[in-house]
Amino acid sequence: MPAKSKAQQKAAGAALSAKRGDTRVKDLKGASKDMYDSMNEEQLEDLAKTSRKNKPEHVAQDE
Template sequence: MPAKSKKQQMAAGAALSAKRGDRSKASLKGASRQMVESMSKAELEQMACAKRSELPTRKRAN
């Protein structure tokens, strides 16, 4: 599932970096901290690879 907003994509990228070991898990905050615990590496890669130009800055609340 690709990201639905730029913020979500950036959080997924930070979580993926921590999952790979490039960044410490303690440095994560908010959504990225939850993502690293609840999502697999493949799910994070898929979410982080969305084209940023096609995404809104924030997802609208329904």
């Protein structure tokens, strides 16, 4: 599933980094912390690898 916004893609990248042990989990905040807790590495990778080109910075949660 591709990311819908730049912010979502960045948060997924941060969560993926923590899953892989490159970043400390306690440094995660907000959406990246939620993603870390609720998604597996494969799901995070799918979101994180989405290109940011032509994506809005933020998208409302209900979209």
